[in-house]
Amino acid sequence: MSVPTTIVDLANACRASVLATVGVELDFEPETLPILDHYAKNHATLAVGDPLKRAPKPSSDDASDEVVGLVAPMCGAYFGEVMRHHFDGVFRWHAPDDEHALWRLEAEPVFLFFNPVGVALEVMEQEDAAGWGAHLRVRPNDREAVRAALELLGDVRDSDYYSFTVRFEVLEQVLETLGRRAQERGERSYHESAEYDAFVAREAAG
DSSP states (O other): OOOOHHHHHHHHHHHHHHHHHHOOOOOSOGGGHHHHHHHHHTTOOOOOOHHHHTOOOOOOSSSOHHIIIIIHHHHHHHHHHHHHHHSTTTEEEEOOTTOGGGOEEEESSSSOEEOHHHHHHHHHHTSOOTTSOOSOBOOGGGHHHHHHHHHTTOOOOHHHHSSHHHHHHHHHHHHHHHHHHHHHHTOOSOOOHHHHHHHHHHHHHO
């Protein structure tokens, strides 16, 4: 499935801004995530061309307009693209225009999704971003197995958890766990976007 143009534009805007401020060119490899952490945590602000200036500005009570409307979508798009490149064939984007809070990166072989823009907000604010779907969401019958798997990572300080680097490590662990469970259960290996829509609707309905 093709990547939405909005994602491509924002990810490239992020690369340009990081290059201008940090002097390092991002190449969508996981090894660049510490650089993205440095950039995001310092709330770098640069005018890097139209893709950045055109980024829509969702409302949020907990983050500045600049972070929510400009920097977080760029960093979230880049982080999501790192995940999509690294886990080849696993993830696809759900990115309705102008609704960053509803974006999600969906796994196809297992049931797992999250909002990379929400992750970016948490990295920048160093606290949970309510309503932005930053945490990894799985089916209820997988939650305990995921929790147990994450305990293998040991205690993680808040300052470490609110980073792209550690979120990547967490995602690796969770994907491995879900893949193993799916194989053991003999489940089919493709989840359509409609399944995620239905899951989100059920959660919203309580």
